[in-house]
Amino acid sequence: MIAIEKLNTIKKCPVSYVLAIQDTLNAFQGKWKMPIIGALMFGKKRFKEIEREIPKITPRMLSQELKDLEMNGIVSRTVLHTTPVTVEYALTDSGEQLHQVLEAMIAWGLQHREQNMVKLLPVLQEEVA
Amino acid sequence: MIAIEKLNTIKKCPVSYVLAIQDTLNAFQGKWKMPIIGALMFGKKRFKEIEREIPKITPRMLSQELKDLEMNGIVSRTVLHTTPVTVEYALTDSGEQLHQVLEAMIAWGLQHREQNMVKLLPVLQEEVA
DNA sequence: AATACTACTATACTTTTATATACTGATATA
DNA sequence: TATATCAGTATATAAAAGTATAGTAGTATT
Numbered sequence: 001m002i003a004i005e006k007l008n009t010i011k012k013c014p015v016s017y018v019l020a021i022q023d024t025l026n027a028f029q030g031k032w033k034m035p036i037i038g039a040l041m042f043g044k045k046r047f048k049e050i051e052r053e054i055p056k057i058t059p060r061m062l063s064q065e066l067k068d069l070e071m072n073g074i075v076s077r078t079v080l081h082t083t084p085v086t087v088e089y090a091l092t093d094s095g096e097q098l099h100q101v102l103e104a105m106i107a108w109g110l111q112h113r114e115q116n117m118v119k120l121l122p123v124l125q126e127e128v129a
Numbered sequence: 130m131i132a133i134e135k136l137n138t139i140k141k142c143p144v145s146y147v148l149a150i151q152d153t154l155n156a157f158q159g160k161w162k163m164p165i166i167g168a169l170m171f172g173k174k175r176f177k178e179i180e181r182e183i184p185k186i187t188p189r190m191l192s193q194e195l196k197d198l199e200m201n202g203i204v205s206r207t208v209l210h211t212t213p214v215t216v217e218y219a220l221t222d223s224g225e226q227l228h229q230v231l232e233a234m235i236a237w238g239l240q241h242r243e244q245n246m247v248k249l250l251p252v253l254q255e256e257v258a
Numbered sequence: 259a260a261t262a263c264t265a266c267t268a269t270a271c272t273t274t275t276a277t278a279t280a281c282t283g284a285t286a287t288a
Numbered sequence: 289t290a291t292a293t294c295a296g297t298a299t300a301t302a303a304a305a306g307t308a309t310a311g312t313a314g315t316a317t318t
Contacts, residue, residue, distance in 0.1 A: 016239065016242075017235050017238075019238065019242070020234065020235045020236075020237070020238025020239045020241075020242065021163065021231060021234045021235060021238055022238070023237075023238040023241055023242065024234035024235075024237050024238045024241075025157060025163070025234070028154060030305075030306090031305080031306070032306095034150065034154070046264085046265085047264080047265050047266075048263085048264070048265075051265095056307095058306085058307065058308075058309095059265080059266060059267085060266090060267075060268090060306090060307080060308090061305095061306070061307080062266090063265080063266060063267080064306095073241065073244070073245040079265095082264090083264090083314080083315055083316075084263060084264035084265080084313095084314065084315060084316085085264060085265070085314080085315095086264065086265080087264085087265065087266090093244060094237075094240070094241045094244050094245065097237055097240065097241070098237060100233055100236070100237060101230075101233045101234055101237050102150060103233070104229055104230045104232070104233035104234075105149065105150045105153035105154070105230055105233075106146050106149045106150060106153075107149075107229065108149070108152075108153050108223075108226060108227060108229060108230050109146075109148065109149025109150055109151070109152040109153045110145065110149045111223075111226065112149075112152055112153075112202065112223045112226070113145075113148070113149065113152065115202070115222060115223050116202040116223065159275075159276090160275080160276070161276090175294085175295085176294080176295050176296070177293085177294070177295075180295095187276085187277065187278075187279095188295080188296060188297085189276085189277080189278090189296090189297080189298090190275095190276065190277080191296090192295080192296060192297080193276095208295095211294090212284085212285055212286075212293095212294090213283095213284065213285055213286080213293060213294035213295080214284085214285095214294060214295070215294065215295080216294085216295060216296090
């Protein structure tokens, strides 16, 4: 873990840090990346298994996003020569390491909600309803 | 900081964690949020100052994204009754705390690039060119 | 012979997001 | 009087992202 006092440091080390952040945002970009990564955090899964686990995703989107994640080295794809052919998707090491980023996101999101409770009340009520 | 062994935990505490992650993704969503937050990490700035600091952003986008960030409690807006009127934007506490998430993103992005160096070489060369 | 399973792809379309360009009103300076 | 500054807004358009619906090939079951 690189030591950073404040984000200020980003400007002292601009190129690699900015690229690193872009890579990370890229990993989560799009409506379905998060649910797909989430599904694979519990172990390898076949195409149809993921499709069933994520309500309302279309095969087109699932296929597209899996390809994207594979190209970015976050997900691996293994063809099993069964009948019919099945394809297994799993997180790579990099993919699994994303849980560290998710932890930070959860921590921020929770404290942010707490700090803004009053303002967010109407929103929360909508979400529950 | 909430202790999480693996992301598995997310399914044990689903609603608040998923909402927390969504809030965080929301904070960075869109092409210009990241640069804006980045600019404000170095202290409060006026509209035109931010506009000048971020090449190619249009006033429409800047206005829209600042409004969005303000509504989400990440940025504060202060009107100064100077002539002509100036408006100061600054990160809220929540906004500043985002640097923790950015740290995690940088750490992941850097180790991801290292792990995938070979595969990413052509991409890197494009970026440099 | 008809149906179902696997993992997708193709085409057309809608929705969302971002851009381009010009403009506002109040004040100050040249 | 003409021009520049501030912080934006208005309108139209282009590009990107996502959806809907149907279809592919190969095998296996009913």
